[in-house]
Amino acid sequence: MKLILITEAPFDSVTGASFYHRRLLAAWREAGGGAEIFALDQPVGADFADRLRPDGPILLEGAAFAHARAAIPALQARGAFALIHHPTSLEPGTPEELRQAFKALEREALPGFARVIAASAPIAGRLSAEFGVLSDRISVLVPGTDRYECRTLNPVLPDGSPCTVLSLGTLTYRKGHDVLIRALASLHDLDWRLVIAGEMRDPAYAEGLDRLAAELGVASQVERRGPLAGSALEAAWAEADLFALATRFEGFGMAIAEAMARGLPVAITEGGAAGELVPTGAGIVAPVDDVAQLGKAMRRLVFSPALRAQMGAIAWQHARGLPNWPEQARALRHLATS
DSSP: OEEEEEEESOTTOSSHHHHHHHHHHHHHHHTTOEEEEEEESSOOOGGGGGGOOOSSOEEEEGGGHHHHGGGHHHHHHTTOEEEESSOGGGOTTOOHHHHHHHHHHHHHHGGGSSEEEESSHHHHHHHHHHSOOOGGGEEEOOOOOOOOOOOOOOSSOOTTOOEEEEEESOSSGGGOHHHHHHHHHTOTTSOEEEEEEOOOSOHHHHHHHHHHHHHTTOGGGEEEEOOOOHHHHHHHHHHOSEEEEOOSOOSSOHHHHHHHHTTOOEEEEOOTTHHHHSOTTSEEEEOTTOHHHHHHHHHHHHHOHHHHHHHHHHHHHHHTTSOOHHHHHHHHHHHHHO
16 A cells, blocks of 8 residues: 655655654665655645555645645545645744634645544644544544663763753743743753753744853753764764753654653653643653743752653553554555555
């Protein structure tokens, strides 16, 4: 069975959505299926659908709606599914005029798909409540989570070793790195270092983070890296004592799930689906944009290696119950044939 994915270019970017696509398609192929990707970087015409030769599902990712707009009716007529990590119009920080244009397009297009795949149950709920999609047309297909050995977190750090906080996420307003820096800066009596790693989608925002760290007097404790993959990513995970993300909105929160799967405790804000991903005891969850509450909640974790070890063990055990990528590829095949 051949699957066709229509998404936004570039396909190989280091973002959560692109990672979801690559891993889901890899699992699909490992199960014996074929796959073809169309990564759109400009609008296509109404005849675009005529170029497709699937014998399986066609998935149109929501971020590609604007480029595929003219072809959406023809794709819907061919039974295409919409794949929604989160509606583009819900992206925090989007200028209001552009947000309204996205919302109009999504409200127009989404109800016409035979099946809408949501990346989490909270996103599914919003698609039904705010975008006119019938609930019986929505299916939830959360990202897969890999299995790892549980990290051995040493409850006694060597003298002089700070608590290393890792924050993975595209450098955009939505990810809330500014909130995280402010929260950590309030812990002026504790020894910590923050590693921020992610693709720079908004250079002005990224430069603002550097200025903020300097203004707060913590520039020497904040290291900003680019997108990480392969051995560089594994090294970042290995050196981390705590994962943190002050997100303003998540369709699911793959980096959070990855952290828990590695036995790291997490410190996050509850934006979108993120808050529901973290069970009691696996970390701390603060309200969105609440610097004071996040800082207070992180204090105990930064201070106590023993507490981090305890919460990391709970996180690891919880993550073992999350579906993996082969399971999600099978679930997609079931949707395509039912």
